[in-house]
Amino acid sequence: MKCLCKSLKIFYPCFLLLFPSPLLLISLGILQPLSYIAGKKACCILMATLGNSANIFWHECPVGQAERQKLLNQKGCVVWITGLSGSGKSTLACTLGRELHSRGHLSYVLDGDNLRHGLNKNLGFAPEDRTENIRRVGEVAKLFADAGLICIASLISPYRKDRDSCRALLPDANFIEVFMNMPLSLCEGRDPKGLYKLARAGKIKGFTGIDDPYEAPSNCEIELRQINGVCPAPSEMAGKVVSYLDGKGFLQA
Ligand SMILES: Nc1ncnc2c1ncn2[C@@H]1O[C@H](COP(=O)(O)OS(=O)(=O)O)[C@@H](OP(=O)(O)O)[C@H]1O
Numbered sequence: 001m002k003c004l005c006k007s008l009k010i011f012y013p014c015f016l017l018l019f020p021s022p023l024l025l026i027s028l029g030i031l032q033p034l035s036y037i038a039g040k041k042a043c044c045i046l047m048a049t050l051g052n053s054a055n056i057f058w059h060e061c062p063v064g065q066a067e068r069q070k071l072l073n074q075k076g077c078v079v080w081i082t083g084l085s086g087s088g089k090s091t092l093a094c095t096l097g098r099e100l101h102s103r104g105h106l107s108y109v110l111d112g113d114n115l116r117h118g119l120n121k122n123l124g125f126a127p128e129d130r131t132e133n134i135r136r137v138g139e140v141a142k143l144f145a146d147a148g149l150i151c152i153a154s155l156i157s158p159y160r161k162d163r164d165s166c167r168a169l170l171p172d173a174n175f176i177e178v179f180m181n182m183p184l185s186l187c188e189g190r191d192p193k194g195l196y197k198l199a200r201a202g203k204i205k206g207f208t209g210i211d212d213p214y215e216a217p218s219n220c221e222i223e224l225r226q227i228n229g230v231c232p233a234p235s236e237m238a239g240k241v242v243s244y245l246d247g248k249g250f251l252q253a
């Protein structure tokens with residue numbers, strides 16, 4: 001075996017030099033597969049140029065998502081709550097987090113307002129800033145799901161293409177979009193932070209629902225709305241999400 005590996009070590013690079021495949025030639029400079037055989041193990045290192053980074057390598061760790069999920073007895077996923085300011089996103093996120101916790105499930109809330117105090121404090125509310133905000137949170141949510149957690153993201157996330165980009169980061173079933181379909185009049189009537197009042201007075205520019213668009217989802221998994229003009233209690237809405245997660249098998253490994 002050792003002898004075979006030694007021969008491969010010598011002959012494999014020579015073979016590639018003498019007979020480079022068209023695919024290898026095309027990929028040179030963009031993606032360079034470097035294979036080596038050592039002892040009984042064969043591993044493949046991918047060197048890539050991604051975004052603005054060159055010469056970066058993916059390092060695979062021995063403990064994977066499946067093992068973490070088994071440890072936690074649940075499946076990692078992202079519950080993405082979208083809706084107007086004042087529609088009840090944060091309330092639902094926290095109620096859901098509490099409910100999952102009481103059932104013995106590990107979740108984590110990524111709230112737009114809170115993240116803007118740290119990770120996203122260099123971003124404002126111009127369209128490109130909102131897009132970057134959602135992109136970052138989408139990537140963080142993906143990591144939490146990979147860690148095996150039920151990640152609850154609650155952000156206005158007003159643009160459909162940005163939410164769809166976050167969805168595309170995960171296997172489709174693992175991104176559960178929850179639309180807080182509450183009328184603007186209800187949200188504005190609540191106005192717990194007085195922001196709608198300021199927006200109506202022209203003191204805040206580009207406020208979602210007033211002078212910046214909110215694009216309602218067209219393919220969400222869960223839609224929450226008023227029933228006979230009454231908004232369901234947060235616990236009722238959280239219950240719907242828990243039932244969905246349970247039904248799809250996320251609450252077991
Ligand atoms: N111009 C403008 N438009 C909308 N919202 C505004 C704006 N300025 C400040 N705020 C406050 O910021 C909170 C929304 O942050 P998000 O990160 O969720 O927004 S976004 O997804 O990037 O659009 C939002 O919090 P919620 O009310 O919890 O939604 C507001 O309190």
Ligand SMILES: Nc1ncnc2c1ncn2[C@@H]1O[C@H](COP(=O)(O)OP(=O)(O)O)[C@@H](O)[C@H]1O
Nearest residue numbers: 085086087088089090091190192231232233234
């Ligand atoms: N299901 C609900 N029924 C009644 N009031 C609610 C409900 N959900 C949230 N609220 C109230 O509405 C206001 C806005 O809720 P919040 O969760 O902060 O919304 P968002 O995060 O979308 O801005 C808060 O004062 C909250 O107490």
